[in-house]
Amino acid sequence: MFKDFKNKTALITGAASGLGLEFSKKAASLGMHLLLIDVHEDRLKQASQEIESVYKQTGIRIKYFSVDVSNCSEMESVSQEIFKHHPTPNLVINNAGISGGGLIWEHTSQDWERVLGVNLMGVINGVRLFTPLMLKAAKLDPAWRGHIVNTASMAGLLTPPNMGIYNVSKHGVMALTETLFQDLALVTEQISASVLCPYFVPTSINQSFYDSTGVNAGPEKSVTQSQLIGKQMLDKAVNSGKVSAAEIAAVVFEAVENNQFYIFSHPHALENVRERMVAILDNKQPPDPFAKRPQIGLELKSALRA
Numbered sequence: 341m342f343k344d345f346k347n348k349t350a351l352i353t354g355a356a357s358g359l360g361l362e363f364s365k366k367a368a369s370l371g372m373h374l375l376l377i378d379v380h381e382d383r384l385k386q387a388s389q390e391i392e393s394v395y396k397q398t399g400i401r402i403k404y405f406s407v408d409v410s411n412c413s414e415m416e417s418v419s420q421e422i423f424k425h426h427p428t429p430n431l432v433i434n435n436a437g438i439s440g441g442g443l444i445w446e447h448t449s450q451d452w453e454r455v456l457g458v459n460l461m462g463v464i465n466g467v468r469l470f471t472p473l474m475l476k477a478a479k480l481d482p483a484w485r486g487h488i489v490n491t492a493s494m495a496g497l498l499t500p501p502n503m504g505i506y507n508v509s510k511h512g513v514m515a516l517t518e519t520l521f522q523d524l525a526l527v528t529e530q531i532s533a534s535v536l537c538p539y540f541v542p543t544s545i546n547q548s549f550y551d552s553t554g555v556n557a558g559p560e561k562s563v564t565q566s567q568l569i570g571k572q573m574l575d576k577a578v579n580s581g582k583v584s585a586a587e588i589a590a591v592v593f594e595a596v597e598n599n600q601f602y603i604f605s606h607p608h609a610l611e612n613v614r615e616r617m618v619a620i621l622d623n624k625q626p627p628d629p630f631a632k633r634p635q636i637g638l639e640l641k642s643a644l645r646a
Contacts, residue, residue: 342430342487342532342596346371351422351429353409353466354436356383359491359538362589363433364391370593373401375422375429378436381406409436409462410454419469428477430484431596434466435491435536437509441570443644444504451505459509460516463490467520471531478530486531487596490517494539494606497613500629502570502640521601532599536592539583539606569643 350367354360356378364374368391378384388404403426407414422429440447440455447455467488474486495503496510517535524531588605595603604610615627630637 342485342599345431345593345597347373348430349373349375349427350431350433351375351377351466351470352433352435353377353462354491355404356380356387359585359588360433360435361387362585363435363592365394365586366589366593367431368395368398368400368402371398371400372431373427374403375426376402376404377407377409377418378404379406379408408458409434409465410457412461412465415465415469419473422470423473428473428486429470430474430486431489432466432470432474432486433489433491433592434463435489436462437491437493439574440505440509441503441574442505442564442567443502446564446566447505455505456509456512459506460512463513463516466490467516471520471524474531475528478528482530484530487599488517488520488531488533489536489592489596489603490520490533491536491538492517494537494604494609494613496535496537498609498616498629499626502566502573502644532601534592534595534601534603536588536603537605538588539604539609565646566644569640573640 345367350363350372352360352363352367352374355364355374355376357380360378364376364387367374374388374391376384376388378387384404384406388402392402405418405421407418409415437459438455440451467490471488474488478484478486490513492513493506493510495507496512496514499507514535514537517533521533524533583605591605592603594600612627612629619625619627628637630640
C-alpha cells in the first residue's frame with residue numbers, strides 16, 4: 341500500500357485546471373514533488389507558480405511540461421527527460437481529458453481522433469511510458485511503492501444518449517485500467533492502480549467541448565444541432581454539480597492510501613450502473629436513462645426532432 345506521500349513524486353496530466361489542478365495542490369500539501377503536464381502552457385505556468393508560492397517553505401520541487409498527451413512523440417520526450425533528470429514518479433495521475441457530445445453518427449473523423457486522442461490515447465501514453473519507469477524503480481528498491489490513477493467517468497460505466505463520443509473514450513479508460521490492475525498484480529506487489537469515475541463536477545471541462553466538436557469555432561467548422569444541444573446540457577449539468585474538485589482530490593488520495601481501485605465522486609449514481617448490469621445479465625434492452633427524470637428525456641427528444 342502507498343502510505344507515505346511526503347518527499348515522493350507525483351506526475352499529473354491535465355494539471356493546469358479543474359481536477360488536475362486540485363490533484364496538484366493536494367499532492368503539494370502532502371509534501372510531494374510535482375511533475376505537471378498540460379497542453380495550455382500559460383495556465384500551467386501560472387498554476388505551478390501559485391502552488392510554489394503557497395508551499396515554497398516545504399522544499400517541494402515543481403517541474404512542468406507543456407505537452408499534448410495525445411502526441412506520442414511529445415510524451416516520449418517527456419518520459420525520457422524524467423528518466424534522465426528527475427525522480428521516478430511514485431504517483432501517476434493520468435487525468436487530462438476533454439468533453440464532447442452530439443448524436444454518435446454526426447461526429448467527423450477529426451472529432452473522433454481528438455476526443456479519443458486526449459481521453460484514451462493520453463491515458464495509454466501515460467501507462468505505456470511511465471509504468472516501465474516505475475517497475476524499474478521497484479526492482480531496484482524493495483521498499484519503493486507506486487500507484488497509477490486514471491481518470492475515467494461515470495460515462496465509462498453508463499451510456500447516456502447524445503454523449504457517444506465521450507462515452508466511448510471513457511469506456512476505453514475503464515477497460516484499460518482494470519486490465520492494468522490485473523497485469524500489475526502478475527508482476528509486482530509494489531505498484532497498483534485505481535480508476536476515478538467522477539460524475540458532474542464544477543470544472544472547466546465543458547469549455548473543452550470547443551476543442552472536440554468545434555462549437556463556436558467559426559463558419560469553417562459545421563456544428564450540428566445535436567452538438568449544440570449537447571453543449572447546453574453539459575453546461576447545465578456541470579454548473580449544477582454539488583461536489584467540488586477539491587473534495588474529489590481528497591477522496592482520490594485517500595483511495596490511493598487504502599489501495600482502493602474504484603473511486604466514485606457520487607456513489608448514488610451507482611444505482612444506474614446496477615440497472616445497466618442487470619439488463620446485460622438478463623439480456624434485456626438498455627434501460628431508459630430518463631426513467632427517473634422523464635421530462636428531461638422528453639425535452640431532449642423534442643429538441644432533436646424539431
